[in-house]
Amino acid sequence: MTPNPIDLMVNGVQHQLSVESEMPLLWVLRDVLGLTGTKFGCGVGQCGACTVRIGGAPVRSCTLPVGAVSGPVTTIEGLGTPEAPHPVQQAWIDAQVAQCGYCQSGQIIAAVCLLEQSPSPSPAEIEAVMTNLCRCGTYAQVRTAIARAAAALPASGGQA
Amino acid sequence: MSGGERKRGRLTRRAFLIGAVAVAGGVAVGVQQVRRPHPNPLAGQDAEPGAVTLNPYLLINQDGVSIITPRAEMGQGVHTTLAALVAEELDLPWESVRTLHGPAAAAYYNAAALEAAVPIPSWDHGWLAEGLRDAAGVASKLLGMQITGGSTSTADAYLKMRKAGAAARVMLVQAAARRWRADTAALRTEAGQVLDPAGGRQLPYTALAADAATIEPPADPPLKPRAQWRLLGRGLPRVDMAAKCTGTAQFGIDVQLPGMRCATVVANPYLGGSRGGFDAGPAEAMRGVERVVDLGATHGDALAVVADNTWRAFQAARALEIDWQPAPGISGDSAAMLDAIAGSIDTLAPDATPRDDGDVDQALRIARAEARPAVKAEYRAPFLAHTTLEPPAAVALREPERLTLWCGHQAPTLLRDLAAEQAGLDPAQVDVRVQFLGGGFGRRAEVDFALQAAAVAEAMPGTPVKLTWTREADIRHDLYRPAAVARCTGVLDRNGLPETALLQIASPSVIRSFSGRVGLPAMGPDKLITEGAAMQPYHIPNYRVVGYAPASPVPLGNWRSVGASFNGFFHECFLDELAAAGGIDPLDMRLRLTRDYPFAQAVLEAVRELSGWDEPVAQDDSRRRGRGLAMTHSFGSTVAQVVEVSDGADGIRVERVHCVADVGLALDPGIIEAQMQSGIVYGLSAAIMEAITFRDGRAEQSNFHDYDALRLAQTPEIRVRILQSGDAPTGVGEPGTPPSKPALANAIYAATGKRLREYPFNKHVRFA
Ligand code: FES
Ligand code: FES
Numbered sequence: 072m073t074p075n076p077i078d079l080m081v082n083g084v085q086h087q088l089s090v091e092s093e094m095p096l097l098w099v100l101r102d103v104l105g106l107t108g109t110k111f112g113c114g115v116g117q118c119g120a121c122t123v124r125i126g127g128a129p130v131r132s133c134t135l136p137v138g139a140v141s142g143p144v145t146t147i148e149g150l151g152t153p154e155a156p157h158p159v160q161q162a163w164i165d166a167q168v169a170q171c172g173y174c175q176s177g178q179i180i181a182a183v184c185l186l187e188q189s190p191s192p193s194p195a196e197i198e199a200v201m202t203n204l205c206r207c208g209t210y211a212q213v214r215t216a217i218a219r220a221a222a223a224l225p226a227s228g229g230q231a
Numbered sequence: 232m233s234g235g236e237r238k239r240g241r242l243t244r245r246a247f248l249i250g251a252v253a254v255a256g257g258v259a260v261g262v263q264q265v266r267r268p269h270p271n272p273l274a275g276q277d278a279e280p281g282a283v284t285l286n287p288y289l290l291i292n293q294d295g296v297s298i299i300t301p302r303a304e305m306g307q308g309v310h311t312t313l314a315a316l317v318a319e320e321l322d323l324p325w326e327s328v329r330t331l332h333g334p335a336a337a338a339y340y341n342a343a344a345l346e347a348a349v350p351i352p353s354w355d356h357g358w359l360a361e362g363l364r365d366a367a368g369v370a371s372k373l374l375g376m377q378i379t380g381g382s383t384s385t386a387d388a389y390l391k392m393r394k395a396g397a398a399a400r401v402m403l404v405q406a407a408a409r410r411w412r413a414d415t416a417a418l419r420t421e422a423g424q425v426l427d428p429a430g431g432r433q434l435p436y437t438a439l440a441a442d443a444a445t446i447e448p449p450a451d452p453p454l455k456p457r458a459q460w461r462l463l464g465r466g467l468p469r470v471d472m473a474a475k476c477t478g479t480a481q482f483g484i485d486v487q488l489p490g491m492r493c494a495t496v497v498a499n500p501y502l503g504g505s506r507g508g509f510d511a512g513p514a515e516a517m518r519g520v521e522r523v524v525d526l527g528a529t530h531g532d533a534l535a536v537v538a539d540n541t542w543r544a545f546q547a548a549r550a551l552e553i554d555w556q557p558a559p560g561i562s563g564d565s566a567a568m569l570d571a572i573a574g575s576i577d578t579l580a581p582d583a584t585p586r587d588d589g590d591v592d593q594a595l596r597i598a599r600a601e602a603r604p605a606v607k608a609e610y611r612a613p614f615l616a617h618t619t620l621e622p623p624a625a626v627a628l629r630e631p632e633r634l635t636l637w638c639g640h641q642a643p644t645l646l647r648d649l650a651a652e653q654a655g656l657d658p659a660q661v662d663v664r665v666q667f668l669g670g671g672f673g674r675r676a677e678v679d680f681a682l683q684a685a686a687v688a689e690a691m692p693g694t695p696v697k698l699t700w701t702r703e704a705d706i707r708h709d710l711y712r713p714a715a716v717a718r719c720t721g722v723l724d725r726n727g728l729p730e731t732a733l734l735q736i737a738s739p740s741v742i743r744s745f746s747g748r749v750g751l752p753a754m755g756p757d758k759l760i761t762e763g764a765a766m767q768p769y770h771i772p773n774y775r776v777v778g779y780a781p782a783s784p785v786p787l788g789n790w791r792s793v794g795a796s797f798n799g800f801f802h803e804c805f806l807d808e809l810a811a812a813g814g815i816d817p818l819d820m821r822l823r824l825t826r827d828y829p830f831a832q833a834v835l836e837a838v839r840e841l842s843g844w845d846e847p848v849a850q851d852d853s854r855r856r857g858r859g860l861a862m863t864h865s866f867g868s869t870v871a872q873v874v875e876v877s878d879g880a881d882g883i884r885v886e887r888v889h890c891v892a893d894v895g896l897a898l899d900p901g902i903i904e905a906q907m908q909s910g911i912v913y914g915l916s917a918a919i920m921e922a923i924t925f926r927d928g929r930a931e932q933s934n935f936h937d938y939d940a941l942r943l944a945q946t947p948e949i950r951v952r953i954l955q956s957g958d959a960p961t962g963v964g965e966p967g968t969p970p971s972k973p974a975l976a977n978a979i980y981a982a983t984g985k986r987l988r989e990y991p992f993n994k995h996v997r998f999a
Binding site: 091094095098101102103105106107108109110111112113114115117118120146147148150151152153156160163164167168169170171172173174175176179197198199201202203204205206207208209210211212213214 | 304305306307308466468469471472473474475476477478479480481482484485487493518540541542545618619620621622667668669670671672699701702901905908909910911912913916934935936939940941942943944946948949
């Protein structure tokens with residue numbers, strides 16, 4: 072009854088997990104690896120609170136079985152820290168985006184992926200990609216932060 | 232301006248009296264608790280070694296000064312603003328300010344004392360009120376009218392937090408004077424230090440704290456004049472921002488403890504239903520599942536599944552076989568409930584008549600006799616859920632003679648007391664550790680989820696248990712914003728101005744539902760039913776607002792702005808209809824009706840300018856465009872909004888919102904602007920697309936696919952202008968919500984000619 076161990080790379084660290092392959096990545100991150108920065112909001116792919124980056128793309132981890140993860144995973148914890156934030160996190164801090172803050176891990180990951188694909192996204196691109204739900208209504212600040220990050224990223228070497 | 236002040240004073244005092252009547256009973260307990268003097272919880276046996284405390288808000292150790300912000304941060308910036316009140320008087324540099332949620336471990340059970348010592352009848356601060364729902368504060372929320380009015384209490388809170396800082400400053404200066412044998416008058420404070428300019432000396436507070444602690448605190452320390460404020464009155468970087476942008480802020484759902492188990496609950500889907508048998512066998516046989524706990528009748532016959540991770544608990548919960556039974560005799564259909572609420576206007580005696588100017592009956596008789604037509608309209612508002620993005624979640628640990636709870640909560644002392652009762656403990660043996668709240672909106676003033684966690688922990692002594700609700704559970708088992716119906720009748724005078732307005736508003740009572748749940752008595756009329764319609768700064772010669780309180784099988788709770796969340800819609804849509812009937816511009820009409828209330832006139836004039844109201848609506852493309860106006864006075868603040876919409880082949884687009892808010896005194900304009908935007912997005916989301924409906928006794932919605940809210944693409948640009956007509960801060964967290972729905976409805980009318988008298992509007996029109 073012990074399934075084959077599952078290999079998972081998260082924020083540059085390799086893990087071997089003995090969990091069901093159908094267990095959603097979200098719960099592996101939160102309850103098995105203790106990475107609680109990635110949030111549970113709906114469990115059905117509707118809100119984006121659980122967004123992580125896999126292979127450069129934003130993925131809603133609540134509906135992705137861990138066995139189907141196709142590459143290294145980056146969570147909010149893998150981007151930066153309060154002392155050394157990622158440029159997009161810094162833009163978020165400068166624009167004072169967060170209110171309750173619960174959606175912001177997912178928003179930031181989605182924005183990081185967007186800016187990697189499109190370093191100066193148009194309003195239409197932003198609207199198409201930034202579909203994460205924020206019950207506190209911080210959308211105006213999210214737009215501002217993305218604009219700031221877009222301006223800052225080339226200066227900081229475009230790293231992500 | 233002073234005329235406006237006087238008017239406001241009159242308006243609010245009246246509101247206060249009415250509010251006080253409304254809450255006899257339950258609230259008094261809370262008020263006494265808040266007013267009781269308490270020992271400083273930072274002092275005594277549990278104090279941090281090497282740290283010095285000068286009062287319950289300050290902890291000074293070698294590393295610096297920490298300001299205690301023992302209030303729930305749910306996004307409204309309360310930690311930042313509370314800290315700024317103290318830091319301002321203490322002359323602390325903002326970069327150095329550190330905040331603490333409250334003392335940890337054993338000392339924390341004194342959180343109640345700490346909260347009580349924070350002398351805040353907190354409900355009087357909109358911007359605080361969201362976060363400050365302790366036992367009194369919860370009831371406070373029920374005290375909607377007092378919130379509207381109690382400007383004295385607001386001033387009290389805003390005063391005493393600064394006094395804490397000022398008193399500590401005096402003590403630190405005296406300590407330095409003693410050390411240097413100098414005159415205190417010759418010393419100054421700056422950037423966390425006491426300076427002696429003549430002697431060229433300086434000492435940091437950290438070096439003086441121990442001496443200062445031996446000095447008797449001054450009873451009435453002088454406060455800085457407003458002109459000398461460095462921190463208050465400007466937008467400060469929020470103290471919680473970096474943590475929330477790096478995934479390191481800990482919400483209730485994030486708490487992890489060694490050996491912790493993860494649980495979820497399955498509750499009866501039927502309103503007032505019961506449970507036949509259940510079979511836990513298949514669930515208990517699943518991998519990682521530890522046990523199923525029957526939480527019993529006090530928790531609505533819910534069953535909890537305990538597993539080694541949350542996902543396994545969720546999976547096993549689905550495998551439970553439970554024979555749920557609907558309640559006999561409960562009509563579980565929301566359309567019928569709405570009809571019954573409307574019908575109560577004909578069949579029930581009024582619950583309250585908080586406004587009754589002139590003689591409405593006679594005016595209507597005369598109008599009939601003169602064959603002047605009455606304007607009549609009936610409006611409806613649905614049941615609503617809160618859907619905080621963090622679902623209800625709490626961690627509980629039961630140990631001998633001790634219960635510890637970790638969660639985001641708006642009412643920690645109420646939770647503590649009820650959890651103690653449930654566990655058979657003294658409240659002093661219960662420790663509620665408040666975490667960041669992933670949204671509150673009134674949902675986290677409820678104790679249901681945390682008491683469930685405590686009940687599961689009771690069955691598993693020594694094992695910490697995290698209980699997480701699914702989103703489906705959250706939407707199906709919320710304490711809902713009540714549905715409401717308003718029947719409005721108006722007559723115009725010869726000039727087309729309202730001469731008579733009668734608003735009959737029926738809505739099941741939130742106070743009674745809440746009081747029943749938490750075992751507090753509720754007596755007297757429920758003024759929340761008419762809040763946001765009754766106490767509006769308008770003069771109409773014959774003006775009556777009546778509330779009716781029909782019974783409801785639906786459990787009800789406080790939802791951002793409570794009664795004003797539907798009454799702003801009713802009142803302001805009806806005024807728009809009256810203006811249209813009289814052929815008067817809606818803004819001009821309001822200016823004429825608010826002549827007695829200069830503060831409201833100032834708000835209207837400002838929104839006229841901000842929105843370009845006098846310029847013609849652009850008609851430069853194939854879209855039909857329109858603007859709508861609404862104004863609501865709630866939680867002490869007056870907020871007017873102009874919404875711009877356009878209508879085209881793809882449907883209606885909300886293009887822009889202009890918002891003017893008179894918040895008395897603006898402590899942090901950045902936070903206030905964000906709160907206005909937040910309240911508007913919350914209100915527009917409900918207006919456009921939210922409704923909880925019941926069929927056969929069950930809520931029909933279950934997740935964001937059928938109970939959604941605005942996303943970035945649909946959210947309009949929102950411009951905010953802040954006015955300050957007072958000497959003390961008034962509400963900010965909630966007052967942005969009430970005018971948003973009517974302003975949108977009125978804009979849709981202006982653009983399309985279609986009157987929407989019921990929301991959500993997507994039942995009636997299509998949105999882009
Ligand atoms: S939790 Fe994954 S999308 Fe909502
Ligand atoms: S900041 Fe609260 S949900 Fe987005």
